[in-house]
Amino acid sequence: MQNLFVFVVLSISGVWATVPRPRGVSISMASFYTPGEKFRCLDGSRTIPYEHLNDDYCDCQDGSDEPGTAACPTGRFHCTNAGYKPGTVKSSRVNDGVCDCCDGTDEYSGLIECVNNCKELGKKMREEQQRVRLLQEQGYKTKLEQINEGRKKREEKKAMVEALEKSKIQLETLRNEKEAKKQEVEEPETEAKDKHKQQWEEVKAQREAQAENERINEAFIKLDANKDNIVDIAEIMAHSEFDINSDGEVSVEEAKEHLEDAEQTDPAYFAEKVWPHIKDLFKKEEKEVEDPGAEEPKVPEVMDNPDYDEDEEEEHDEDEHDDEDEGDHDPYTDDHEHPDELPLEEENKKGDQEMPEYDEETKKLIEVADAARAEFNEADSKLKDAEKELNDLKSYLNGDYGPDEEFSTMKDQCYEYTDREYTYKLCPFDRATQRPKGGGSETRLGSWGHWAGPETNIYSAQKYEKGQNCWNGPDRSVRVDMTCGLENMLTNTYEPSRCEYVFEFSTPSLCTPVPADSTRDEL
């Protein structure tokens, strides 16, 4: 039974005391092992005599009767590790020839001798704890500043919202006034413009009617070969284009059909009844004679000219064809060596087809309406700017920047980290991206999603989601793990699974003051 008891020295409120307990039992569990009393297995399964503790025979299923031997497979051996931190190892490691506890208490059989290095480990641990405490303390100071800044920012934004809501009402009123004014002056403007356009349409229609009359007259003159001011069957028959059945001649019946069953036609009947039905045929013939290889080009060449005026025929001479201002160009007689003439004529025609300028009164109305439109546009864009600013402010105020606004300082900032291949960028509460170091386009790894830490520490991680789709894989996403650090900084990035990234981010926002006695050891 030499293994049964160890006597350890415990300091309670500065008073040193020994607590007898079986080997491998921690001080906090010592009360369950009372000398002289029967021992109840910790799982309550059975009760055994005190002497059966650590007798190298496993009585309790949970191994609680053999904390200091390797007899129970489920047993745990407690190392006091005075000077360092207490710990437990599996009972199977007791006396297995390997030093597991820094105080060497798990190896008491004499098989090997363990060096107690708890003091050394304890020193290192305390140094590390001190470093962390300093870091937390220093970081916490910055966190307090961040909290101040964040709260101030929220208050400022709230005040801005209030002021903007008020000025928005004024801007709306002004915009509505300007809109009413605009509508008021646009009405007479539209009326005047429409009137002008309508007049122009009428002029165009008149011109077209006149041109059509000219075409009819020209056609009549051409068909009226004997110039008796009557077109009869024989004169129609003389025009091969009226050969309906294409048998090489125009029959009497065909001619009559073109004359709408009349024997002859005067100009009035021709215009009203005959022309509407023959004008396409007549035109067709016009095209055919344009062919330089066609027979007798001399007759149609004058008649074909839409500007041809029979009365003026005599006046035309070679010289007049050179006068560009006349606009009387005959495609057959004009000298085609002068290519400039035709474009100018086209230009003149084009000028004729363009609507003339508005009259002075309409121009004035347009001017007034333009000014009203400009004033409205200005008022409207001022209102839109205010609305946008309001939206931005409200979206900021809807954000969750930590319980004390401590994370707000990282909003509207971006942090970068470069590894072997990529430069990663995190713009907190906005997006995460990746850019190849060697150049190339940026890949969106995710947009701000939500806080993603465990329930007890939700502000320790962030999630960025719905990034660019990964070929044959998920949409890219990032989890940002945050820890206490002296400044906001992206300290590491990795891709544990394809297109799923982890960013490590240090921030004072997660530093907490450390209670002075938090590193006290069990001795």
Ligand code: MAN
């Ligand atoms: C790019 C990068 C990588 C990613 C692959 C997936 O190369 O975004 O991080 O693993 O695409 O195809």
